[in-house]
Each structure stands twice: as C-alpha cells, then as structure tokens.
Amino acid sequence: MHTTLKIYSLAVLLALWFGLSFVFSEHVLPGPLPVFAAIWDNLQSGDGFFHLYKTVSRVVFGLVLAMFLGTGFGLVMGLSRKGEKFFESWVMIGLTIPAVVYAIICLLWFGLNDFAAVIAIGVTAFPAVAINMWQGVKDIDMQLIAMGKAFQLPKTDLIRKIVLPQTVPYILAATRYALGISWKIATTVELIGMSSGVGYMLHYWFGLFSMTQVLAWTLSFILVLLFIEYVLINPFEKRATAWRPAVQV
Amino acid sequence: MANISVQNLVKKFDRANDKPLEVIGGLTFAVEDGEFVSILGPSGCGKSTLLSILAGLEPLSGGEIRVDGRPFQRDANAAKLGFVFQQPRLLNWRSVRRNVMLPLERGTFSKEEQQRLAGRYLDLVRLNGFEDYFPLQLSGGMQQRVAIARALVVEPDVLLMDEPFSSLDEINARKMRAELIRIWQETKKTVIFVTHDISEAVYLSNRLLVVTERPTRVFDTVEIDVRYPRDYDDDRLFELTKKVSRIFLRMEERHGH
DSSP, rough: OHHHHHHHHHHHHHHEEEEEEEETTTTTTTOHHHHHHHHHHHHHHHHHHHHHHHHHHHHHHHHHHHHHHHHHHHHHHHHHHHHHHHHHHHHHHHHHHHHHHHHHHHHHHHOOHHHOOOOHHHHHHHHHHHHHHHHHHTTTTTHHHHHHTTTTHHHHIIIIIIIHHHHHHHHHHHHHHHHHHHHHHHHHHHHHHSSHHHHHHHHHHHHHTTHHHHHHHHHHHHHHHHEEEEIIIIIHHHHHHHTTTOOOO | OOEEEEEEEEEEETTEEEEEEEEEEEEEEETTTTTTEEEOOOTTHHHHEEEEEEHHHOSEEEEEEETEEEEEEOSSSOOOEEEEOOOEEEEOOOOOHHHHGGGGTTTTTHHHHHHHHHHHHHTTTOOOOOTTTTGGSOOHHHHHHHHHHHHHTTOOOOEEESSSTTTTTTHHHHHHHHHHHHHHHHOEEEEEEEHHHHHHHHOOOSEEEEEEOOOSSSEEEEEEEOSSSSOOOHHHHHHHHHHHHHHHHHHHHTTOO
C-alpha cells in the first residue's frame, strides 16, 4: 500500500517534469529523457563512477566523523547538567556558522585534499547530530535507570544496556539528517576546491552552461542517497525496532 | 534469607529556600526471616523513599538499618535484594528471557547458567512459552510477572515490592496476589511489600505496619494470623480489613484532617 503510493508519487513528479520540459527550452529545463541519457553516458565512460565514488567516500567518512563527535557531545550534554551548560553554546555556534565557511576554512588549513573535505563535512554535520542525541538522552526513561541501579548494574552497563538502546531512534534520525547535510557540504567543498567528485563536475558543467549535465549529476547523487536510505538505513531501522508492535491506524 | 531491623530511620530532603523536608521521621520496625510484612500508608507518604533507601539509591539522614545484625550496605558481600516496582520497568527492546537475565549479566554466571536461571524463574511465575516474546506483546499482568522473575533471579535474601499490582485491574491483581503468595511459600523469601490498599495488605501479609503521612512513622501494627493460602471471602480477613480501616480513620483524626 505504502510502496504503491511512493511509486505513484515519484511517477507524478516525473510526469510533471516531463510536461514542464515542453514549456521551457532545454537550456532552462531539459526533459527526463536527455538527462537520463546523459547519466547513462557518464556511467558508460567510467568517469561517472569515479566522481560518484569520490563524493560518496567523502560523505561516508565525514558522516562517520560527525556521528562520532555528535554522539560524544550529545551523550555528555544529555547525561550531565554541567556538560549541557558548558557545550550548549559551542553547539549553537557550530550550528549557526554557514557550511561554506567551514569549507573555506578547512581548505585553507589543510589544503585542497580529501582530508580537508572530510573534516569540513564532519564538523558541519556534527552539531545537528549532537542536538538529536542530546534530546534523545534527555528523553530517556529515568525509571529504567533507577531500576538498573537498584539491581546494582555497573555504570558501563547502565549506559550500554539501558541508555544507548533507548537512543537508537534518535541515532537513526540523526544519521538521516547528517547524511543530507553531508552531501550538501561535500558538493560545496568539491565545487570550491576539489578536482574530483560530483561538486567538481557540477562546477565543470556550470562553466559550459549544460543544464542537462547539471541535472544528470544531481540526479545521479539523489539515486545514490535513495539507495543508501532504502537498502541500508531502512532495513536496519526495521530490525532495530522490531520489538515495537506495529501501529495499526 | 535475612532479617531486617530498621531503627529510628530519618530521611530529610534539603530544599533551596526552606528548612529541610522531613519525609521519614523516625521509623522503627523489624522483619523476621521469611516473613511477609506490608507497609501500609496513605499515598504520598515516605513509603517509596524507604524502598529507595533500602535500594541504596538514597542515603539516609539518620538512624540505622541492620540486615542479619550487620549494618546495611549495598556491596558485593551484603544481603541480596530483589526489587519489583509499581510499573514493570522492563527493557522493551529485550526479549522476556533477556530481561530476566539482565541482573545476572554483571556476575560470574556463564550465558548458559543465566539462561537456565531465567528459565527456572519464568517457570515459577508461569511464563514458560513466553521466553522469546517482547514485553510490549504481553499484558500488564504478564509484564509484572516478568518483573517478579527478574527480581527473583538474583536469588535475593529480601524481596522489596513497591505497589506492584496497583496498575492492574482488580481481577488480575487478585490473581497476581495469589501467585505471589504461592511463590513466596515456595521460595521462603523475606518480603517487604509497600501498598496503600488495605485489603491487599490484609490478604497478603503475616503482619502489616500502618504508617503515617509525612514525616512517616509507624502508627500501628496488625498481625494477620490466618493460614495461607487465604480466601478473599474469608470473614476473618474481612474483619481485619475493617479493623485496619478504623485504625486509618483514627490516624487521620490524630494527624489533623
């Protein structure tokens, strides 16, 4: 039922695009057919895979860094009042700095390389993860902690067996959010200072005024993200929340 | 197995701009080895605080608790305590079996021993066949049985229960009380049972302590000298329930209501 609706909604979007492409010239809005043909060509040449791979690997490493930093800060802020007061302003400042500033700073500091890209992605995405985890830890059922203490569980067990499992839904939400941010900052970094990746290709085709290729590269990456969501995150979520009885509406 | 003596226990909570709030004001009682004692008091008195102190979650402000004659401490060598709370407090993401195994995981038991012990106590609370269920797939009464199995699996010297049946409907609560008496007779545990339900306390206990509102003290003690297993319709229990109700009324008058 839900899958049919999803397919239907995508089909409507595609049809809308197809229809509008007749209204505008191909420099403004090329239709789905030339765009998919361009994607096919890019992949045939092997170049396509290389640039997608570069961006995906930067996003993945950046995401891991963001999750690592964000979970650490989020746990400290959620578990200790002092930690919350101390790091709250850090996270807020981190959140307000525009992503492009992180990109520029990292490129200036570390040079035009993958390391700079990963650091920029990780640092940009981590405040959002930290906020999610912080809220998640604060929503933890304190009665369960009291239960664990009454049964004299050591502190490591309290965190590992009672605190962390309750934060799984928040970790998943944070991962999704960070994934979206990471891909945006990755393209920005690549556009400014890299000679590979989807952002670089967008920059290249922007220089040649090829709307078809700009859309082709954007769409390629959207497909990759959809793949990550439906093939990796979704099944994990289903398994991790199997204990929750299905909600019947 | 253990006996407990509480001598002149005082618990005060510090308040920001006020004198400390005295929740327990000199509580004295003793529980014999293997005895089932209820602590019966109005809602909002220091009953749960008393259990938190016994759980080692709260320090006491004055007085003394002795278990088997030794000053009470919650460390590895001390008497083992099992807890059942008002709500089941299960880990919903763990199976029933793994919930019961939780308190054993810090110890020296192998996985197989943990599973065997969990299985034994799940049998005792009559949940065999439900080991692989998740808590949210069970009814409230069954969840509370899991909680009782989890309290028993540590093979405690004393079982501490904090209004464990108050969130169940009366029919299920009655079933659970009868089950609890059966389990208590099979395991010979010392039980301290906190409740505000007079007929529940009368039905379950060897002896019940009627305690006052804050600051909590023992107001009266009632022996329930009726053989187990008891019948809800037993006239003697009914008379005792009326007697305890009168004690409650007298206590309310004395404490200015």
